[in-house]
Amino acid sequence: MLIEDFNKVQLSPIEENVGQSLMSIRDLRVWFELRRWGFGHAGNVRAVDGVSFDIRQGEAIAVVGESGCGKSSLMKTILGLHRPTGGDVSFEGVSLSRLDRRGLKWYRSQVGYVQQDPFAALAPFMNIRRILEEPLIVNGVKDRDERTARIRKALEEVKLSPVEDFLPKFPHMLSGGQQQRIVIARAMILNPKLIVADEPVSMLDASVRVEILKLLRGLQESHNLAVIYITHDLSTVRYFSERIFVMYAGKLVEKAFTPDLLREPRHPYTFALLAATSDPDARNAEVYREVPPGEPPSLVNPPKGCRFHPRCARAMQGLCDVEAPSDFEAAPEHLVNCWLYK
Amino acid sequence: MNQQTPLLQLQELTLHFRTSRGAMRAVDGVDFSLGHGEAVVVLGESGCGKSSLARAILRLLPRNVQTYRGQVYLDGRELMSIEDEEFRKAIRWARISMVPQAAMNSLNPVMKVGDQVAEPMIVHGGVAKEAALANARKMFQHVGVPTDFLDRYAFELSGGMRQRVAIAMALVTAPDLIILDEPTSALDVLTQANIMNVLKRIKKELGVSYILITHDIATSSELADRVAVMYAGQIVEVGDARSFFAAPLHPYSQKLMASVPRLRGDQEPDFITGHPPSLLDLPKGCRFADRCPLRMAKCAEEPPTFNKHGRLVKCWLHG
Numbered sequence A: 001m002l003i004e005d006f007n008k009v010q011l012s013p014i015e016e017n018v019g020q021s022l023m024s025i026r027d028l029r030v031w032f033e034l035r036r037w038g039f040g041h042a043g044n045v046r047a048v049d050g051v052s053f054d055i056r057q058g059e060a061i062a063v064v065g066e067s068g069c070g071k072s073s074l075m076k077t078i079l080g081l082h083r084p085t086g087g088d089v090s091f092e093g094v095s096l097s098r099l100d101r102r103g104l105k106w107y108r109s110q111v112g113y114v115q116q117d118p119f120a121a122l123a124p125f126m127n128i129r130r131i132l133e134e135p136l137i138v139n140g141v142k143d144r145d146e147r148t149a150r151i152r153k154a155l156e157e158v159k160l161s162p163v164e165d166f167l168p169k170f171p172h173m174l175s176g177g178q179q180q181r182i183v184i185a186r187a188m189i190l191n192p193k194l195i196v197a198d199e200p201v202s203m204l205d206a207s208v209r210v211e212i213l214k215l216l217r218g219l220q221e222s223h224n225l226a227v228i229y230i231t232h233d234l235s236t237v238r239y240f241s242e243r244i245f246v247m248y249a250g251k252l253v254e255k256a257f258t259p260d261l262l263r264e265p266r267h268p269y270t271f272a273l274l275a276a277t278s279d280p281d282a283r284n285a286e287v288y289r290e291v292p293p294g295e296p297p298s299l300v301n302p303p304k305g306c307r308f309h310p311r312c313a314r315a316m317q318g319l320c321d322v323e324a325p326s327d328f329e330a331a332p333e334h335l336v337n338c339w340l341y342k
Numbered sequence B: 001m002n003q004q005t006p007l008l009q010l011q012e013l014t015l016h017f018r019t020s021r022g023a024m025r026a027v028d029g030v031d032f033s034l035g036h037g038e039a040v041v042v043l044g045e046s047g048c049g050k051s052s053l054a055r056a057i058l059r060l061l062p063r064n065v066q067t068y069r070g071q072v073y074l075d076g077r078e079l080m081s082i083e084d085e086e087f088r089k090a091i092r093w094a095r096i097s098m099v100p101q102a103a104m105n106s107l108n109p110v111m112k113v114g115d116q117v118a119e120p121m122i123v124h125g126g127v128a129k130e131a132a133l134a135n136a137r138k139m140f141q142h143v144g145v146p147t148d149f150l151d152r153y154a155f156e157l158s159g160g161m162r163q164r165v166a167i168a169m170a171l172v173t174a175p176d177l178i179i180l181d182e183p184t185s186a187l188d189v190l191t192q193a194n195i196m197n198v199l200k201r202i203k204k205e206l207g208v209s210y211i212l213i214t215h216d217i218a219t220s221s222e223l224a225d226r227v228a229v230m231y232a233g234q235i236v237e238v239g240d241a242r243s244f245f246a247a248p249l250h251p252y253s254q255k256l257m258a259s260v261p262r263l264r265g266d267q268e269p270d271f272i273t274g275h276p277p278s279l280l281d282l283p284k285g286c287r288f289a290d291r292c293p294l295r296m297a298k299c300a301e302e303p304p305t306f307n308k309h310g311r312l313v314k315c316w317l318h319g
């Protein structure tokens, strides 16, 4: 209890050092109520449970974690699609909870969204021109010539040329990689300051993943965009983000600059993720990979104490299974949610 | 079983589909062989014909087949000439089984997973239900699913557990060869590593052979004894895993390897520009020519497969 309260007021060093923070997230909680027929309330899914971080203008961060750990719930809350159960998201110093409808519309024009499944993200009955025109119309760009010019520019930026060939096409006529470029073009068309990309390449063939990630990286640099890149694949993260936040069971368990985290991972879960990631090497076939036992916990009844303790080889009995750790600064700007670093 | 005879040998295996726009040459003259207890991975971009190759080996054909020919030898026995009925009884499942692409999402939702694993034994092996269930229990142990899950339904299991059940189903008839089509592509890193461990252990303990089909090159190295690279319906390189992963020979293989993001080492991944040719309208010469940085005049002619110290390469550079 005490530790939890302490967490709320503690400002971590990363957060104090921020000069130009674009978005600031404080102790964010996103819970979903579980209802059972005839029983009413049957508990909460604590999808996001006390997450804090800052994003600077022009910076790419990666949120890394396994399926079901709460990444998409975190994203949807950042996009204003879920209302937080607790805590706060603020953009350019203004809390989203204080925005009225017009404010929210403005906010959504500042944040672009790139989904995991490009085909599901694009309306099948609209051609590419309509798909890209819609956000412009909704946001009051009345002049048709201006809309056309902006659509052309967006398509050129995602390297779909000649533009004329693509405008009349429908999504099913495009490859997965091309569909994802359209999704990116749509996310960019209102000139946002932040792009949220939720597993943007996991549905794509390996051969086009790097191409799409490089495209995003290029746009980030040329437009000084902030990018939140969500993934479970650590091998791509190092080329495409400045900082990494590792997420486990609704919490961020390690936050550090990318090279620091990869050179010297601290949290036992981060270790496990790195140890399980293969590079192409014939020697891999000669050994078994080390994987922590068990599976990620239920978010309805997460384990007491540290949520990783049932799977952790270094768990300390009487401590890790009793009291949740807070964020400890293992090295400058390297925060680890683990008792080993107290 | 003669250890000298390869377990599986393909010669000029061909599978074309009939479409409204002409013949789709998904598998276009594939040769390769596989030894007992060996794992070959088939790598290639989406749409190059990997799953169709698996179908051609297992004779799991759609209705719109235009051409299906070539030779498939299993332990020296020619399979293409045998009757469908015999193939279904004595080959598919009994000798060669498959974990299809997205298998974990295709389990029967209204049947207990234990019964599902036992079913192929009852149907294809003529085993009594009791014995089949006992064997299913054994298979659950092999793939690392707790045996009290036998009575559960697919929706009660995580993705990783469902994938293990799919592997148990392919294992239960004690086949010599299992074809795995993208067994880990939809899974998280830790689950992926877990499944690869399971496959390695089964290979060691039961001596099965694998054909592992995937576009995930890094993970494929967890299992590969040999690597075959497929491009536009053809195999363009075959080599032992050690030489292949250290230095692939075909320009396409080299580009593929360079596109893999690596956790260790400092090589920035690069991507391959352009697209593979349409299988409806294939070029006459080398199929990789319009993306190949090393293209020469000769490449307008189709290269044969050259043997370079035991490694096979379909490229004029190695002639």
Ligand SMILES: Nc1ncnc2c1ncn2[C@@H]1O[C@H](COP(=O)(O)OP(=O)(O)OP(=O)(O)O)[C@@H](O)[C@H]1O
Residues within 6 Å of the ligand: B017, B018, B019, B024, B026, B044, B045, B046, B047, B048, B049, B050, B051, B052, B053, B062, B064, B101, B215, B279
């Ligand atoms: N029954 C069919 N009729 C017509 N075309 C088909 C049929 N089945 C597959 N194809 C086509 O044959 C080509 C090869 O398909 P295949 O499924 O073998 O590719 P793959 O290499 O397994 O791809 P992926 O990595 O996406 O699974 C594709 O262009 C596909 O659309």
Ligand SMILES: Nc1ncnc2c1ncn2[C@@H]1O[C@H](COP(=O)(O)OP(=O)(O)O)[C@@H](O)[C@H]1O
Residues within 6 Å of the ligand: A032, A033, A045, A046, A047, A065, A066, A067, A068, A069, A070, A071, A072, A073, A074, A299
């Ligand atoms: N609308 C919802 N109602 C109830 N539970 C939800 C809802 N959305 C997500 N969840 C649950 O929250 C947890 C985290 O999900 P999600 O954020 O999608 O994880 P990730 O993106 O990391 O895979 C999961 O247990 C999921 O089932």
Ligand code: SF4
Residues within 6 Å of the ligand: A267, A268, A269, A306, A307, A308, A309, A310, A312, A313, A314, A315, A316, A320, A325, A337, A338, A339, A340
């Ligand atoms: S707090 Fe304890 S159980 Fe949790 S990761 Fe650290 S050592 Fe392991």
Ligand code: SF4
Residues within 6 Å of the ligand: B250, B251, B252, B286, B287, B288, B289, B290, B292, B293, B294, B295, B296, B299, B303, B314, B315, B316, B317
């Ligand atoms: S045959 Fe020619 S075009 Fe084809 S891969 Fe070799 S060098 Fe390149």
Ligand SMILES: [Mg+2]
Residues within 6 Å of the ligand: A068, A071, A072, A198
């Ligand atoms: Mg998600």
Ligand SMILES: [Mg+2]
Residues within 6 Å of the ligand: B050, B051, B052, B101, B181
């Ligand atoms: Mg396939």
